[in-house]
Amino acid sequence: xxxxxxxxxFLLYGSATLGTSILLKAxxxxxxxxxxxxxxxTTSPSASPAASGGGIKVGILHSLSGTMAISExxxxxxxxxxxxxxxKAGGVLGKQIEFVKEDGASDWPTFNDKAKKLIDQxxxxxxxxxxxxxxxxxxxxxxxxxxxxxxxxxxxxxxECSKNIFYTGAAPNQQIEPSIDWLLEKYKxxxxxxxxxxxxxxxxxxxxxxxxxxxxxxxxxxEDYIPLGNTEVTPIISKIKAAMPDGGVIYNSLNGDSNxxxxxQLQGAGLGPDKYPSMSVSIAEEEVKAIGxxxxxxxxxxxxxFQTVNTPASKKFVEAFKAKYGADRVVNDPMEAAYIMxxxxxxxxxxxxxxxxxxxVRAAAYGQTFDAPEGKIxxxxxxxxxxxxxxxxxxxxxxxxxxxxxxxxxxxxxxxxYVTETKGYACDWSDSKKGGKYxx
Amino acid sequence: xxxxxxxxxxxxxxxxxxxxxSALGLAIVFGLMGVINMAHxxxxxxxxYTTFVVQNALKKTAFADLxxxxxxxxxxxxxxxxxxxxxxxxVRYLYGRPLETLLATWGVSLILQQFVRSxxxxxxxxxxxxxxxxxxSLWAIDRRADLARWRNGLATLMFVISSGxxxxxxxxxxxxxxxxxTKPWFGTQGVDVTAPKWLRSGLIVGTYQLxxxxxxxxxxxxxxxxxxxxxxxxxxxxxxxxAVTQNREMSSCLGIPTKTVDALTFAIGxxxxxxxxxxxxxxxxxxxxxxxxxxxDTFMVVVVGGVGKLVGSIVAATAIGLVNFxxxxxxxxxxxxxxxxxxxxxxxxxxxxxxxxxxFALIVVFLQFRPAGLFPQKGRTVDA
Numbered sequence: 004x005x006x007x008x009x010x011x012x013f014l015l016y017g018s019a020t021l022g023t024s025i026l027l028k029a030x031x032x033x034x035x036x037x038x039x040x041x042x043x044x045t046t047s048p049s050a051s052p053a054a055s056g057g058g059i060k061v062g063i064l065h066s067l068s069g070t071m072a073i074s075e076x077x078x079x080x081x082x083x084x085x086x087x088x089x090x091k092a093g094g095v096l097g098k099q100i101e102f103v104k105e106d107g108a109s110d111w112p113t114f115n116d117k118a119k120k121l122i123d124q125x126x127x128x129x130x131x132x133x134x135x136x137x138x139x140x141x142x143x144x145x146x147x148x149x150x151x152x153x154x155x156x157x158x159x160x161x162x163e164c165s166k167n168i169f170y171t172g173a174a175p176n177q178q179i180e181p182s183i184d185w186l187l188e189k190y191k192x193x194x195x196x197x198x199x200x201x202x203x204x205x206x207x208x209x210x211x212x213x214x215x216x217x218x219x220x221x222x223x224x225x226e227d228y229i230p231l232g233n234t235e236v237t238p239i240i241s242k243i244k245a246a247m248p249d250g251g252v253i254y255n256s257l258n259g260d261s262n263x264x265x266x267x268q269l270q271g272a273g274l275g276p277d278k279y280p281s282m283s284v285s286i287a288e289e290e291v292k293a294i295g296x297x298x299x300x301x302x303x304x305x306x307x308x309f310q311t312v313n314t315p316a317s318k319k320f321v322e323a324f325k326a327k328y329g330a331d332r333v334v335n336d337p338m339e340a341a342y343i344m345x346x347x348x349x350x351x352x353x354x355x356x357x358x359x360x361x362x363x364v365r366a367a368a369y370g371q372t373f374d375a376p377e378g379k380i381x382x383x384x385x386x387x388x389x390x391x392x393x394x395x396x397x398x399x400x401x402x403x404x405x406x407x408x409x410x411x412x413x414x415x416x417x418x419x420x421y422v423t424e425t426k427g428y429a430c431d432w433s434d435s436k437k438g439g440k441y442x443x
Numbered sequence: 444x445x446x447x448x449x450x451x452x453x454x455x456x457x458x459x460x461x462x463x464x465s466a467l468g469l470a471i472v473f474g475l476m477g478v479i480n481m482a483h484x485x486x487x488x489x490x491x492y493t494t495f496v497v498q499n500a501l502k503k504t505a506f507a508d509l510x511x512x513x514x515x516x517x518x519x520x521x522x523x524x525x526x527x528x529x530x531x532x533x534v535r536y537l538y539g540r541p542l543e544t545l546l547a548t549w550g551v552s553l554i555l556q557q558f559v560r561s562x563x564x565x566x567x568x569x570x571x572x573x574x575x576x577x578x579x580s581l582w583a584i585d586r587r588a589d590l591a592r593w594r595n596g597l598a599t600l601m602f603v604i605s606s607g608x609x610x611x612x613x614x615x616x617x618x619x620x621x622x623x624x625t626k627p628w629f630g631t632q633g634v635d636v637t638a639p640k641w642l643r644s645g646l647i648v649g650t651y652q653l654x655x656x657x658x659x660x661x662x663x664x665x666x667x668x669x670x671x672x673x674x675x676x677x678x679x680x681x682x683x684x685x686a687v688t689q690n691r692e693m694s695s696c697l698g699i700p701t702k703t704v705d706a707l708t709f710a711i712g713x714x715x716x717x718x719x720x721x722x723x724x725x726x727x728x729x730x731x732x733x734x735x736x737x738x739x740d741t742f743m744v745v746v747v748g749g750v751g752k753l754v755g756s757i758v759a760a761t762a763i764g765l766v767n768f769x770x771x772x773x774x775x776x777x778x779x780x781x782x783x784x785x786x787x788x789x790x791x792x793x794x795x796x797x798x799x800x801x802x803f804a805l806i807v808v809f810l811q812f813r814p815a816g817l818f819p820q821k822g823r824t825v826d827a
Contacts, residue, residue, distance in 0.1 A: 293730070
């Protein structure tokens with residue numbers, strides 16, 4: 004018998020290995036499956052038959068692989084936690100929530116395909132999902148044409164107000180604009196340099212920032228973009244130094260891996276937070292952990308929620324999260340927004356008395372309040388929520404010291420009032436005459 | 444004036460050194476063996492993760508500030524061993540079939556990425572058990588001549604049994620130890636590799652500060668290049684590698700163990716990827732996607748430099764680094780200040796994304812004139 008490792012043998016071994024890896028993958032996570040309710044012992048989400056009578060089916064659509072998985076995975080964790088809590092407390096309308104999880108794979112057309120699949124095939128009643136604006140823009144036509152419902156948990160650039168999306172992250176006036184005002188106050192007369200990843204959110208955000216700074220007498224000395232995922236930031240750092248030799252404020256809307264490279268190399272080049280303070284809109288507790296506190300200490304971030312926020316709801320949320328996922332995990336703003344949107348949906352469904360009639364659920368959602376970890380929030384008729392604005396400074400242990408917070412929740416303004424094209428417009432879906440964009 | 448020149452020179456060299464360091468391993472594997480290794484980036488990623496592990500292991504000890512040297516060695520060993528496994532397990536069946544190699548190694552890269560995301564004690568236990576039972580039984584079957592005719596059937600049976608055992612045991616582990624067993628080691632979030640204290644600031648030259656991490660990487664790159672040259676030109680195995688590269692059949696006839704040479708070359712190339720991964724972890728992120736950020740750039744360097752020539756990669760990396768920096772930092776803007784139009788054009792291209800576009804456009808044009816790169820291989824055996 005020949006000891007030659009033939010092609011057939013190779014195919015056999017190869018398929019065996021592949022098969023094992025698939026099998027192992029399929030069986031590894033018994034914890035993060037669907038409901039742990041006694042009512043639905045079928046734990047595999049994709050295996051359960053469509054529109055099973057026992058529960059209410061919702062979709063979760065985030066990137067579980069690819070460059071955005073880094074952020075979106077933890078949002079999924081928060082959504083699963085909320086669903087688990089609701090189910091433990093008796094579910095919605097007496098029914099357990101079941102979820103179908105789909106992977107958008109950081110690829111925008113995939114997001115759209117998976118959204119269609121969730122709506123048409125799995126017949127979910129709502130979808131919680133997306134992170135990047137690009138993915139949201141990709142699924143938007145699907146949700147509008149099918150008149151379905153998406154809950155979107157991330158702070159974004161605004162300039163959108165769809166009837167089919169509920170936005171539970173901050174609109175620019177709830178994050179970017181207050182942070183600019185705060186910076187103008189604190190660093191009077193300092194120039195600004197805008198750095199961002201090269202996609203929808205940073206570009207739109209920077210347009211807004213430039214308009215706002217122009218209106219308030221701030222000075223922008225430079226602007227630069229890095230392709231998403233790129234980590235070569237040497238040229239940008241040189242430019243920042245050339246544009247602001249005596250120090251100034253860096254406004255940072257980088258996303259993903261570029262952030263790590265940016266802050267690691269910023270420090271090496273001698274641009275510390277004393278002379279070059281930076282304000283970030285995409286760095287939260289999770290990112291601080293991944294970048295390393297040594298590089299970030301003293302820099303600022305603007306969010307609606309930090310893990311250190313001192314409300315009873317926040318403490319409960321942090322404890323529940325750590326109990327489920329491990330004591331070394333941290334929570335952040337998008338996770339909080341993801342957590343509360345599940346509850347807001349639940350409240351709307353309960354008020355409407357049905358989960359299937361989306362028009363009724365939508366109408367019931369307006370005016371819903373919830374004692375969120377960040378404080379008491381309200382869903383507005385423009386599909387955004389009133390949120391508290393906070394600015395945090397990175398401290399020794401990787402969490403944030405809250406250095407500024409609004410006394411009351413700030414009402415959302417989706418259409419930006421600094422940008423000429425949208426100035427004077429607003430959005431109100433509770434009134435059929437007004438709709439998504441009307442002149443005030 | 445000196446400082447004006449220093450900045451673009453240093454900036455360009457910093458980019459070039461990262462490019463070259465990450466391309467070195469590929470230049471050997473792709474250049475000398477003709478294997479398109481799409482998993483090169485993931486080997487870098489594993490090198491970076493090794494750095495993370497070493498850093499955490501030494502965090503509380505007296506060597507905390509010197510962890511980087513140990514990490515370099517550990518990263519080289521880990522990735523070299525993995526490269527060896529990859530070569531023995533996958534690549535060697537695909538020599539001479541570049542397309543299949545490309546697809547297979549790309550598949551390996553996806554597996555490695557997902558492995559890093561979801562690796563937990565449970566998963567490791569499952570895989571180890573499966574391998575133990577399945578390959579152990581195959582080995583036992585192969586030793587018994589009387590079982591030879593049942594071999595395929597038995598293998599299938601053993602496959603089912605071993606996966607059954609592996610899945611059951613790992614599920615029991617997960618149920619018994621809960622989070623301790625199911626919690627991913629690294630997770631999807633990146634992990635933080637912090638440069639040791641002495642690498643965190645920079646050398647101040649006038650008003651300019653040269654980051655020590657960049658200087659460290661430049662020195663490391665030079666050391667690696669010198670090491671490779673020494674290895675290839677001064678050692679017996681280096682001689683054998685060069686011989687096999689030039690003419691595989693003739694070397695084989697003359698008694699050079701070409702299979703061992705292949706495995707060794709692949710392992711060294713992979714090990715270099717590990718060193719590169721360790722180095723870039725000082726600059727950038729350490730996450731499952733780390734490798735993807737570098738893979739295109741490394742192929743770019745090797746193709747522009749000319750396949751099979753290390754010196755080509757060196758020159759190409761330096762050129763690309765300098766051009767990239769000069770364009771994106773707009774270093775020559777003062778030279779065109781006489782014309783508003785030219786300034787506007789320069790400003791337009793002076794962002795990192797546009798610079799990348801422009802560099803690739805230049806490379807496309809360059810390859811039209813020199814399809815084989817800067818230093819094409821010459822001789823009768825080139826196409827063989």
